[in-house]
Amino acid sequence: MGLDYEEMLKRAYSKLPSKVFEWKRFDIPKPRCFTIGMRTILHNFKEICDILNRDPHHVLRFLSREMATAGNIDGARAVFQGKFPYDTLERLIKRYVDEFVTCPICKRPDTKIVKERRFYFLICEACGAKSSIRPV
Numbered sequence: 001m002g003l004d005y006e007e008m009l010k011r012a013y014s015k016l017p018s019k020v021f022e023w024k025r026f027d028i029p030k031p032r033c034f035t036i037g038m039r040t041i042l043h044n045f046k047e048i049c050d051i052l053n054r055d056p057h058h059v060l061r062f063l064s065r066e067m068a069t070a071g072n073i074d075g076a077r078a079v080f081q082g083k084f085p086y087d088t089l090e091r092l093i094k095r096y097v098d099e100f101v102t103c104p105i106c107k108r109p110d111t112k113i114v115k116e117r118r119f120y121f122l123i124c125e126a127c128g129a130k131s132s133i134r135p136v
Contacts, residue, residue, distance in 0.1 A: 026109045028052070028097060031089045040084045046076035048093065052101050058113070059096060061136045066092050100136075105129040 003011075028051060032043040042048075042063075049056040060078055064071035067088070071080040103111050103124035110126040113133070122131045 033086055033089055035083050040080045042078040045078035058136060062096050063092055103129055104131050
């Protein structure tokens with residue numbers, strides 16, 4: 001058999017299914033929000049929190065403080081006082097993910113928030129890194 005390494009590698013890759021090469025593990029759903037009067041309702045709030053693997057009260061506290069408004073959880077949705085456009089909520093959720101979900105070392109979303117005394121840390125379950133984060 002006169003096959004060299006590169007040819008065998010190409011042949012092995014061609015036999016793998018195409019979904020092996022796709023990396024869709026961490027897709028944040030687009031926020032579905034609408035405004036009724038002077039309230040903005042984030043309809044898929046619970047779904048977003050489940051995918052982020054975060055406590056809904058933590059996410060709500062972050063969003064409420066960043067928008068400088070009151071917010072509460074109503075079942076699987078969040079209700080905020082005031083009118084906020086879609087792009088504001090999308091930008092804030094992206095900022096939350098960058099600051100409180102993604103590991104700053106390996107950039108993976110496999111993290112958890114741990115409180116030690118009065119400090120908060122983001123502990124990565126993939127690489128083991130421990131990074132300090134600000135309290136919300």
